[in-house]
Amino acid sequence: MSVVSLSSKKKKRTSSMDDKWLLSRCTSKSSEEIVVNDDDLLSLILLRISYRKLKCFKCVSKRWLYLITAPQFVGLRCSLLPLRAPIALFCQPCPNHVYFLPLDYPHNPSPFRTLDFANDPFDPQRIRILASCNGLLLCSTCLLALPHHITTYVYNPSSNQLAVLPKYPPPVANRVLYRSLAFDPKNSPHYKVIAFITTSLSDYTGDFHVYSSQTGTWTLSLHSFFLPKHMYLSYGVYWRSCLHWLGDLNFMSYGLYFNLDAGTLSTFPGPPINGKLTSKSSYFGESEGHLHFIGGCLTATSVTVYEMKTDYSHWFIKYSIDLAPISKVFPEMTKHKTCYVDGNSYVFAALSLIRREIFQEDSFLVLEIPGKVIRYNLVDTSFKAIWDFAVDFGVEKVDIWRFGTFRVWQYIEVWQYIEALLWL
Amino acid sequence: MASESKMIMLRSSNNEVFEVEEALAFESQTIKHMIEHDCADTVIPLPKVSSNILAKVIEYCKKHVTSPKDDNNELESFDAEFVNIDKNVLFGLMSAANYLNIKSFLDLTSQALADIIEEKC
Numbered sequence: 340m341s342v343v344s345l346s347s348k349k350k351k352r353t354s355s356m357d358d359k360w361l362l363s364r365c366t367s368k369s370s371e372e373i374v375v376n377d378d379d380l381l382s383l384i385l386l387r388i389s390y391r392k393l394k395c396f397k398c399v400s401k402r403w404l405y406l407i408t409a410p411q412f413v414g415l416r417c418s419l420l421p422l423r424a425p426i427a428l429f430c431q432p433c434p435n436h437v438y439f440l441p442l443d444y445p446h447n448p449s450p451f452r453t454l455d456f457a458n459d460p461f462d463p464q465r466i467r468i469l470a471s472c473n474g475l476l477l478c479s480t481c482l483l484a485l486p487h488h489i490t491t492y493v494y495n496p497s498s499n500q501l502a503v504l505p506k507y508p509p510p511v512a513n514r515v516l517y518r519s520l521a522f523d524p525k526n527s528p529h530y531k532v533i534a535f536i537t538t539s540l541s542d543y544t545g546d547f548h549v550y551s552s553q554t555g556t557w558t559l560s561l562h563s564f565f566l567p568k569h570m571y572l573s574y575g576v577y578w579r580s581c582l583h584w585l586g587d588l589n590f591m592s593y594g595l596y597f598n599l600d601a602g603t604l605s606t607f608p609g610p611p612i613n614g615k616l617t618s619k620s621s622y623f624g625e626s627e628g629h630l631h632f633i634g635g636c637l638t639a640t641s642v643t644v645y646e647m648k649t650d651y652s653h654w655f656i657k658y659s660i661d662l663a664p665i666s667k668v669f670p671e672m673t674k675h676k677t678c679y680v681d682g683n684s685y686v687f688a689a690l691s692l693i694r695r696e697i698f699q700e701d702s703f704l705v706l707e708i709p710g711k712v713i714r715y716n717l718v719d720t721s722f723k724a725i726w727d728f729a730v731d732f733g734v735e736k737v738d739i740w741r742f743g744t745f746r747v748w749q750y751i752e753v754w755q756y757i758e759a760l761l762w763l
Numbered sequence: 764m765a766s767e768s769k770m771i772m773l774r775s776s777n778n779e780v781f782e783v784e785e786a787l788a789f790e791s792q793t794i795k796h797m798i799e800h801d802c803a804d805t806v807i808p809l810p811k812v813s814s815n816i817l818a819k820v821i822e823y824c825k826k827h828v829t830s831p832k833d834d835n836n837e838l839e840s841f842d843a844e845f846v847n848i849d850k851n852v853l854f855g856l857m858s859a860a861n862y863l864n865i866k867s868f869l870d871l872t873s874q875a876l877a878d879i880i881e882e883k884c
Contacts (some may be wrong), residue, residue, distance in 0.1 A: 370816075370855035374876075380861055383869065387877035 382406050386416055417528050423474075424698050425626075425749035428691055428705060431468045439750070440712060440726050442693065442705070466492075470520045471748035472577050475530055491518060493552070494529060496750070504532060504550055507557055516566075517546065519575030519582050521599055526580075529553040531599055533582055535572050538563065549599060562600040570595065578625045579649070585609060585623050588616050588634070607651045610634065622689035626749075627697050631657065633704075635687040640684050643657035644692060644704070658717050660704065662687065665722055671709040690747045705747075771798070772806040773821075775814040780806060783821055790824040792864035811862045816855045819845075823868055846875035853879070 385393065385407060397404045406412060428440040470477040478492040491504040514537045522530035529552045537545040547561035566572070570586035571622045572595070583597075585594040593606040610632040620635020630647040632654065644658040663687045666672040675686040681762075688707040695702050701718040712726035771788040773781045788807075789795045797807060809817065823845060828839055846853060857872035 370858045371851060373858050374854050377861075380857065380873075383857075383873040384876045384880065387874050388881055392881055 365379070378402075378406060382409075382412055382415075384732055385431075386412065386680075388654070413528050417524055417526065424695060424700075425691075425693055427750040428747045429471075429713055429750050435729060436478040437468075440705075440747070442703075442714065442725065445725070460504045468622075468748070469573075470575065471750075472520040472530070473524055474750070475522045476748075477518060477532060479518065482637065491532060491534075491550075493520070493532065502552070505555070507534065507536060507548060516543070517572035519572070519577075519584075521577045521582055523577070527553075532562075533575070533599070535564075535566070535596060543568075547597065547602075551600070560599075561597075564604060565660060567591070574623070576623055576625050576630065578628075578630045583607070583623075583630065585632070587712040588612050588621075605628065607647070608653060610645045610647075610654045612636070614639075620688040624691060624749075626692055626702075627694040629657075629694055631692045633692065642687070642689065642704070642706075658704070660715060660717075660720075664720075665708075665713065665715070668722075669708055669711065669713070669724070671711075691749060693749070766844075773817065774806050774808045775812055775817045776810050777814050779814040781814075781817060781821060783824075784828075787821065787824045790865050790868075791820075792829060792866075793859045794863065809863070813855070816852070816859050819852070819856060820859055820863065820865070820868070824865070827867065840868050842871055846871060850876070850879055 347628045377553075380533060381403075385396065385403075388396065391405060397407050399479075424442075425442070427442055430438050430440075465480050468476055470478050474495070476492075476494040480488070480490045490506075493502045493504065494500070516537055517534045517535040520530065521533065527607055531552070532550040534548045534550070534557075535545050536548060537543060539545070543566035544563055545566065546559055547564065548557045550557045551558045567586075569590040570584070572584045575582040575584050577598075580600065581596045581598045583594055583596040585591070588609055589612075592609045594609055595604060596607055597604050612634045614636040617635050622631070622633040622635075624631055632645045632647075633642060634645075639662070641662055642660040643656055644660070645654040646657040647654055662672070666685055672685045672687060686709055690707050690712065691706040692704050693702060701716050703717055706713045706715060710728050711724045712728075713722050714723040714725045767784040770782050771785050771794070772782060773788065773794070775781065785798075788798070794807060796802070812820070825837065826841055826845075830841075846856075853872060855874055857869065859878060860869040860872050
């Protein structure tokens with residue numbers, strides 16, 4: 340037995356060196372077997388393998404398949420997965436067409452093939468994207484049909500995988516007014532869909548139903564809620580595990596938010612607005628855990644970005660953007676017909692606010708102006724056109740460009756979050 | 764000022780004894796538990812860890828205990844270099860990290876093995 344202290348780095352070389360060398364070789368060889376044959380240790384390694392490779396490893400053996408599909412394993416993977424930044428925006432101007440706007444690299448290929456993945460008995464052409472949340476899409480068949488004819492889908496464009504939700508539970512609903520999607524891959528591989536279905540024929544009283552991909556069933560969550568006039572539950576924003584909605588801010592001073600776990604509905608203060616808002620140009624969305632609002636006012640000369648405090652106490656001004664320098668470079672902002680008709684100083688619509696602080700990059704605002712999409716850097720105030728509708732989509736006559744026809748969503752690559760759709 | 768840190772003796776599977784400072788040894792939750800619950804005598808036996816592996820584990824712990832807390836870049840580059848080794852040794856290190864219950868080391872070695880597998884397959 341020899342004593343080795345840390346002060347002397349060199350080991351004494353003795354004649355028993357060969358035995359030790361042999362032993363160490365044997366030990367290290369069996370280490371691989373020790374690790375691979377241990378479920379916990381093997382899982383620790385597999386947790387960190389990309390999903391693409393993991394799909395292949397499921398075929399190695401029954402044991403490997405069991406390990407990879409175990410619910411604990413799936414849950415742990417979520418917490419380890421790297422965060423992905425939105426890399427593009429997309430919109431659906433007409434039923435069977437999706438515009439894909441890459442934000443960083445113009446030649447990023449669009450993952451959208453076609454949207455005719457569903458079979459709508461009434462009209463296969465009319466699949467609509469209702470919402471997008473952290474990369475998953477909520478889609479629906481024709482919105483004008485009766486509730487039992489409407490089918491709801493959740494779609495992952497990165498992997499072209501589709502989940503068809505079961506129909507709503509009886510009693511047969513009056514009208515399915517609104518649906519929203521809640522998905523946070525950092526916390527769970529499962530998603531939820533919220534539907535507000537009216538129960539009264541005379542007014543907008545209805546129930547909130549929640550579908551969970553974990554259980555595969557709808558549950559009645561909140562019964563008999565009277566939806567106030569001017570309150571609309573479309574385009575819900577998922578933030579801090581709750582879904583948020585703003586109605587028509589010209590009439591409503593508050594918004595609603597729904598806590599999915601507790602099944603409770605609460606109000607939060609509406610953002611400050613100066614002048615009459617056009618909802619088409621306004622933006623309400625989430626990025627990197629921040630809730631933002633941008634009001635599209637008809638007489639605006641600057642863009643003010645408001646952010647909500649995490650305790651819902653008030654909105655504060657996060658960014659203020661002067662539009663004059665942008666209109667100098669893009670004079671079409673002041674030459675649009677709405678400038679003369681509605682009295683606009685500048686014509687713009689806020690499409691999306693993308694924070695990139697977690698990735699240590701500059702956050703930016705995406706603005707739509709007549710015929711173009713501008714990316715405005717919020718840190719150094721530089722800006723450039725990243726899309727030209729005339730050039731890229733063959734759209735002509737930008738001076739009569741129709742604003743607010745495009746609802747855009749952030750596209751995040753989610754092929755690694757496919758577990759949410761696999762475990763149905 | 765004399766450094767009066769208590770020294771711990773660790774015996775590897777092939778009977779070599781390593782003498783380390785208590786603070787360093789306590790990076791291993793297994794060793795810490797054994798000492799705090801009086802489960803060990805003067806020398807702590809580690810029958811599942813060979814000498815060459817134990818030496819490397821000690822080297823890792825020493826670096827992490829003695830480095831200033833806010834110097835993340837230096838630790839990161841040390842870690843990256845540290846796992847840039849033969850995969851058989853890496854398996855041995857991961858096994859030892861698990862047995863000795865050193866979480867950061869277990870994360871480091873399992874990530875390194877995942878990277879190797881990712882690249883190879």
